[in-house]
Amino acid sequence: MATLWTGGKIYTMAQVGETVDAVLVEDGKIVATGSVESLSPLAASIQHLEGNIMYPGFVDSHLHIIGYGEKLKHLDVSAVTSKEALLVKLQERMAQASAHEWVIAIGLNENQFEEPVFPTLAELDALGDAHLIIKRSCHHLILANSKALAFAGITNRTPSPEGGVIDKVDGQLTGILKDAALYLIVNQMPHITPAYIEDALTKAVTSLQSYGLVGGHSEDLSYYGPPSQPIQAYRKIVEAQQSFKVHVLQHHTVFEEVAKMDLASSPFLEFGAMKIFIDGAFGGRTAALRQPYCDDSDNAGMLIHTTEQLTSYVQLARQYGQTVAVHAIGDLAIDTILDVFAAYPPQEGQLDRVIHCSLVDEELLAKLAALPVAVDMQPQFVQGEYQAELSRLGEERAQGLHPLKSLLDRGLIVAGGSDAPIEVPNPLHGIYAAVTRRNFEETHDGYNPHEKISRFEAVRLYTVGAAEIIGQQLMRGKIAEGFAADFTILQEDVFTVEMEQLPHIQVACTVVNGQIVYENR
Structure with missing residues (x-):
């Protein structure tokens, strides 16, 4: 039984400004797009958008879903x-x-x-x-x-x-x-029980849906007892309810254990790359730098693993035909893992991913562009602690903080996320940060304004980019025939609303596989 979605502006995200009048959905898939006149004879029912604006479903490309639920608890x-x-x-x-x-x-x-x-x-x-x-x-x-x-x-x-x-x-x-x-x-706290995990996950998914998110790429398997515990929670809460789509990264400490479980993936729960932490963060001065911190001259941060250890982890992933996703914030961390990736590339057509990629220069940008690597960015990072990071890194190095335009200009695939619970997982906050490079209600030209991107490019981070980074660009991220019927429906137009209003746009409803999973009433 096909349903016709119409009655509001529908952005396909196939190219700048492209819209269609109607979308025909059946069995969780988009079967056609076009005019109301041509598609209505094929529909058994009509879902009226009531003047709201439809986009492909927004996806947070990097967060910790159970950890976000813990923050809510x-x-x-x-x-x-x-x-x-x-x-x-x-x-x-x-x-x-x-x-x-x-x-x-x-x-x-x-x-x-x-x-x-x-x-x-x-x-x-x-x-x-x-x-x-x-x-x-x-x-x-x-x-x-x-x-x-x-x-x-x-x-x-x-x-x-x-x-x-x-x-x-x-x-x-x-x-x-x-x-x-x-x-x-x-990782040892005694209250981490299956019931605790399920409660945190339930709270998180409900909240994420209210932000218009149809899915997220998460990393949770090494923090909540044996990996079977969070996996079972995902099976029970996410896969059974079929109302949210989760792509799970696998921490290197549990990667082989999970791989040997021979787990079946579904559209609602799939298992992806090996996750490795290369360094720490700027806040604790543990992000690994080529040169010491300006406000701590005896400290250049730390690499969590030796190059030999990183090589062994990457080789293990390759043995299982898997890609690798790395947390890399400092320039030394990025440089170190890119050399390992170059020596041990993934299979043809696969992409490794660098998460955060927070401090670059021209040399690192060139190395990134030369490899089968995608970048997982958190646009909101430019808001919260930029001034503190400036004092740690100095004016010159800070020119390479939290790149966006530089990555896109070099043809890299870039996806957008929040790293929740670190940032609020509202994709509109990320879109605003990517376009303005400033905090809400500030009026300056932005932190590193040369890295600002357009509204279309920013929305693309959470739609097309989030699909491309996991090789699903032919089935998710656009409103087109054959794609999943995942939609984010907003009460105002991201592309035309006054900029300071953009992060405050209300979600009308969130749709997963053609079913409304959240409705703002």
């Missing part, structure tokens, strides 16, 4: 603007918690404070008896109270693990753990 401190206010908010929650419970706060950004300093371990311990961890907004650094540190067996004598830092001053713990060190606590 726990204490969000992303809006806190002083250490004192943070401590007050934490104490309110700690006062409600019993001694065996875990209080988790997510989204701390000390660069919003007048004085960008973290609470001391003594200040955290004074808040109450529960276990406490605070995840910095970058998720590459946490603060833990003494009870949480003791749970993980971390003492003043505990050495930093490979690829991580247990921070100490004069041999005493500060409560700060960076990169691999934070997993000593985060």
